[in-house]
Amino acid sequence: MTTGVHITQGTFSYLPELDDDEIRAQIQYGIDNGWAVAIEYTDDPHPRNIYWDMWGMPMFDIEDAAAGLHEVNRCREAFSNHYIKVSLYNRKLTKQSIALQFLVNRPQHEPGFRLERQEGSNRAVQYTLTSYAADRPHGERYSSDGPDASR
Amino acid sequence: MARTQAGSGPSLGPGAPPRDTQEPYGRGKVDERFAELEDPLHEIPDDAIVDAAAIFRESRVDEVLDEMDRDLIALQHVKGRIREIAALLLVDRLRRSIGLEASAPTLHMSFTGNPGTGKTTVAAKMGKILYKLGYVRKGHVVSVTRDDLVGQYVGHTAPKTREVLKKAMGGVLFIDEAYHIYRVDNERDYGQETVELLLQVMENERENIVVIMAGYKEQMGRFFADVPGLSSRIAHHIDFPDYSPDELMEIARLMAEQQRYRLSDEAERTFTDYLKLRVGQPQFANGRSIRNALDRARMRQAIRLYAGGRDGSRLTKKDLVTIEAEDVLKSRVFEGGFYQEQEPTDDEARTD
Numbered sequence: 001m002t003t004g005v006h007i008t009q010g011t012f013s014y015l016p017e018l019d020d021d022e023i024r025a026q027i028q029y030g031i032d033n034g035w036a037v038a039i040e041y042t043d044d045p046h047p048r049n050i051y052w053d054m055w056g057m058p059m060f061d062i063e064d065a066a067a068g069l070h071e072v073n074r075c076r077e078a079f080s081n082h083y084i085k086v087s088l089y090n091r092k093l094t095k096q097s098i099a100l101q102f103l104v105n106r107p108q109h110e111p112g113f114r115l116e117r118q119e120g121s122n123r124a125v126q127y128t129l130t131s132y133a134a135d136r137p138h139g140e141r142y143s144s145d146g147p148d149a150s151r
Numbered sequence: 152m153a154r155t156q157a158g159s160g161p162s163l164g165p166g167a168p169p170r171d172t173q174e175p176y177g178r179g180k181v182d183e184r185f186a187e188l189e190d191p192l193h194e195i196p197d198d199a200i201v202d203a204a205a206i207f208r209e210s211r212v213d214e215v216l217d218e219m220d221r222d223l224i225a226l227q228h229v230k231g232r233i234r235e236i237a238a239l240l241l242v243d244r245l246r247r248s249i250g251l252e253a254s255a256p257t258l259h260m261s262f263t264g265n266p267g268t269g270k271t272t273v274a275a276k277m278g279k280i281l282y283k284l285g286y287v288r289k290g291h292v293v294s295v296t297r298d299d300l301v302g303q304y305v306g307h308t309a310p311k312t313r314e315v316l317k318k319a320m321g322g323v324l325f326i327d328e329a330y331h332i333y334r335v336d337n338e339r340d341y342g343q344e345t346v347e348l349l350l351q352v353m354e355n356e357r358e359n360i361v362v363i364m365a366g367y368k369e370q371m372g373r374f375f376a377d378v379p380g381l382s383s384r385i386a387h388h389i390d391f392p393d394y395s396p397d398e399l400m401e402i403a404r405l406m407a408e409q410q411r412y413r414l415s416d417e418a419e420r421t422f423t424d425y426l427k428l429r430v431g432q433p434q435f436a437n438g439r440s441i442r443n444a445l446d447r448a449r450m451r452q453a454i455r456l457y458a459g460g461r462d463g464s465r466l467t468k469k470d471l472v473t474i475e476a477e478d479v480l481k482s483r484v485f486e487g488g489f490y491q492e493q494e495p496t497d498d499e500a501r502t503d
Contacts, residue, residue, distance in 0.1 A: 056310070063289045064321020066359035071317070 005112035010101040028065035030088035036060045037068045038087045043141040081107045081142040107142035215283045225398040240284045255358045257386040263368040264391025267437030270365040278323040289321035297331040300345045308341040312348045320359045329364035330374035417476040451478040
């Protein structure tokens with residue numbers, strides 16, 4: 001990893017990457033609270049991208065975090081170069097939202113973002129971010145034979 | 152959990168570098184004297200002392216085994232096996248306490264035996280036993296049959312099986328009548344897929360799940376012969392023998408006691424006669440037949456008390472808890488049994 005932006009998001013974004021034991025402990029915490037465990041993945045790192053793909057069905061009736069970790073590992077195997085996150089959903093009435101969410105996998109190389117300026121009327125400038133990775137089509141981003149591979 | 156936000160996208164930030172070491176998943180405390188050693192087998196002196204008593208006490212293993220002795224009649228062979236497993240798990244924990252790592256032992260089991268010999272009961276206990284011994288983290292038992300595992304169309308089976316396996320992780324997966332899963336005469340049967348997935352998970356997730364397969368001996372033998380690699384992945388093949396009449400009587404006594412009933416002395420003698428006859432008749436299902444016989448005796452007792460109560464006689468607590476000889480004697484078994492008469496009656500109609 002030379003250049004690029006290390007993307008963080010979710011509950012533990014300020015911590016170092018969680019290892020498997022820590023992931024297991026977090027999932028267990030969620031299960032013990034009665035939260036459903038869901039795994040999602042994407043290769044679009046834009047901060048406004050809220051539509052990640054679901055890995056299988058959310059797990060509502062598991063007892064032990066080993067089952068969650070099992071699915072995380074299966075997803076890592078299938079999408080080793082994607083962002084993968086674990087979401088723990090609190091279905092309690094009046095909550096009904098994600099209670100805890102953290103990244104468990106990221107591409108090996110994260111090229112980062114380009115700042116784009118668009119000049120509007122009256123010399124007003126609008127700024128937007130574009131991921132370098134998103135220049136390539138869906139599914140080919142972060143692959144090892146891309147233009148970023150040489151870096 | 153302060154920064155939790157549903158649906159928020161990734162935030163950009165410097166972030167910390169990823170950690171590159173992954174610690175292995177271990178259980179139990181390691182003695183601090185030996186915690187830092189790289190090769191404990193050679194570095195720890197052979198006469199290092201292990202605090203065995205504390206670990207034995209902590210595990211409450213005696214408690215578990217005593218309970219098993221109390222609740223299960225006979226089955227010496229089965230109990231012996233469970234004792235062996237308990238000892239192995241304890242010694243494993245002792246070894247780990249001084250840093251002698253070994254891979255977790257395989258604990259998948261197969262229970263074979265005739266109907267009513269206690270396979271399901273033992274499996275249900277197994278979850279608790281393994282939990283107390285610290286081998287599984289949750290100790291729940293998920294009991295399934297073919298229907299819960301095998302799907303009905305292409306692509307249905309694997310997710311279905313995986314769902315069940317995930318539910319059982321941290322505990323025990325009990326597959327009743329396991330030989331039904333795979334039908335060798337139908338090669339398009341989806342059971343094959345279930346078996347493959349089972350084999351894979353039994354091997355790779357050994358630390359997270361204990362699979363117990365149960366079934367009648369003959370069919371299980373054929374099942375293991377049809378599925379290569381399954382039998383060798385099961386460490387404990389335990390056979391449940393039929394009970395002797397004495398053991399059946401003891402079971403009857405225990406069952407009656409658990410339901411807060413008492414057999415009068417005469418009733419016990421009659422019940423012994425009943426057992427001798429019943430064992431020889433068809434459809435005998437060991438413990439289950441005993442339970443049914445007791446249930447029917449309870450019904451006859453109820454009728455007797457009901458009739459008596461209507462006549463105005465006083466009932467005492469003793470009347471309510473005692474099953475008399477006549478309650479047992481009225482059974483069809485003494486007249487040759489239901490199956491010889493070929494004529495359904497209200498008695499024995501609830502066959503075993």
